Amino acid sequence: MNAVVIGCGRTGSAVAKGLADGGWDVTVVDESEDALTRLGVGWRGGFVVGHGMDTSVLERAGVAEADAAVVSTDGDNTNIVIGQVLRLRYEIPTVVVRILDPFRAAFYAEREMQTVCPTQTAISALLDTVRANAPRPSTA
Amino acid sequence: MYVLVAGGGKVGSNVTRSLLAMGHEVTMIEQRPDRFALLEEELGPVVIRGDATEIAVLERAGIARPPELLLAVTGDDEDNLVISQIAKEGYGVPTAIARVNDPRNQQHFDLLGITQTVCATTSILGLVEHEIPEHGLVRLLELQREGLVIVEVQIERNSPVAGSRVGGIRLPEGSRLISVFRHGRTELVEPRTVMRPGDQVLAVVSRDSAPALQKALLGV
Numbered sequence: 001m002n003a004v005v006i007g008c009g010r011t012g013s014a015v016a017k018g019l020a021d022g023g024w025d026v027t028v029v030d031e032s033e034d035a036l037t038r039l040g041v042g043w044r045g046g047f048v049v050g051h052g053m054d055t056s057v058l059e060r061a062g063v064a065e066a067d068a069a070v071v072s073t074d075g076d077n078t079n080i081v082i083g084q085v086l087r088l089r090y091e092i093p094t095v096v097v098r099i100l101d102p103f104r105a106a107f108y109a110e111r112e113m114q115t116v117c118p119t120q121t122a123i124s125a126l127l128d129t130v131r132a133n134a135p136r137p138s139t140a
Numbered sequence: 141m142y143v144l145v146a147g148g149g150k151v152g153s154n155v156t157r158s159l160l161a162m163g164h165e166v167t168m169i170e171q172r173p174d175r176f177a178l179l180e181e182e183l184g185p186v187v188i189r190g191d192a193t194e195i196a197v198l199e200r201a202g203i204a205r206p207p208e209l210l211l212a213v214t215g216d217d218e219d220n221l222v223i224s225q226i227a228k229e230g231y232g233v234p235t236a237i238a239r240v241n242d243p244r245n246q247q248h249f250d251l252l253g254i255t256q257t258v259c260a261t262t263s264i265l266g267l268v269e270h271e272i273p274e275h276g277l278v279r280l281l282e283l284q285r286e287g288l289v290i291v292e293v294q295i296e297r298n299s300p301v302a303g304s305r306v307g308g309i310r311l312p313e314g315s316r317l318i319s320v321f322r323h324g325r326t327e328l329v330e331p332r333t334v335m336r337p338g339d340q341v342l343a344v345v346s347r348d349s350a351p352a353l354q355k356a357l358l359g360v
Contacts (some may be wrong), residue, residue: 077216081222090250104193107226
């Protein structure tokens with residue numbers, strides 16, 4: 001199974017390594033060649049330097065044969081556009097898009113996009129932790 | 141008319157000034173603090189500060205009314221795409237016109253259904269090609285929504301149609317010859333018009349048939 005990961009920051013690189021450990025053939029795309037070091041010396045997968053908006057870069061990364069894609073650059077709008085290009089133009093069956101802004105994440109989740117919103121996850125976790133540990137405020 | 145302008149750079153601010161002068165109601169969104177301060181000093185409450193891809197900012201700007209027209213003219217193509225999508229799909233804004241900064245991103249706007257776009261680079265290139273003859277088919281105007289292109293073709297000595305009456309030329313489906321420019325004058329094309337080497341022919345053609353039209357008129 002082939003996977004493409006767009007954006008090799010802390011999140012993207014860890015997702016790429018996790019998928020590779022699970023037996024996926026993974027190719028990573030990042031604008032900066034330095035990002036390759038985040039994948040570690042033992043990285044056996046592919047690595048393409050370039051911008052994910054550039055279809056020639058996407059095609060070199062093998063999006064035409066990909067079974068899954070993770071889009072996790074540091075720009076919400078960049079991720080939203082690339083995610084739609086991967087799903088609609090290259091017809092990748094599973095495309096997961098990271099969107100930090102909860103409102104945009106919700107908007108696109110309602111429109112056939114598989115989104116992950118780390119901000120919303122943090123908000124929920126923080127609220128749950130406080131509710132579970134703190135005494136209830138009086139409602140008087 | 142109520143118009144929402146996302147992006148207060150050279151394009152956004154000048155369009156806003158013109159729209160205001162025409163008597164339209166305009167709200168412009170600008171993110172950069174220094175740029176915003178300048179614009180606010182000049183235009184007052186017409187300008188609001190914020191990231192126009194944030195739904196809360198768009199709502200503060202009145203996207204829910206909704207405006208009759210939205211112009212997504214920031215310097216960032218991803219932002220312009222997302223702003224247009226949120227406006228059209230989320231708030232039912234009838235018309236969104238988006239600026240394409242990098243012509244290589246045009247295909248993404250087309251794919252995502254943002255059909256009304258403006259790209260300075262593409263426009264300039266079209267004009268440059270218009271100035272250089274012996275170019276096959278020059279695209280003068282792209283009508284995105286209609287799927288049509290207005291093109292110009294210069295008839296060469298060895299063109300298969302040179303010396304033929306227009307009425308006898310087999311043109312591809314979805315194409316029409318409009319006019320011929322020769323000896324400094326423009327004439328509308330009629331079935332009896334004869335094509336001559338050196339003629340500059342204007343035609344309207346569906347986007348898909350453009351290569352076939354070029355082949356029919358120039359043989360290549």
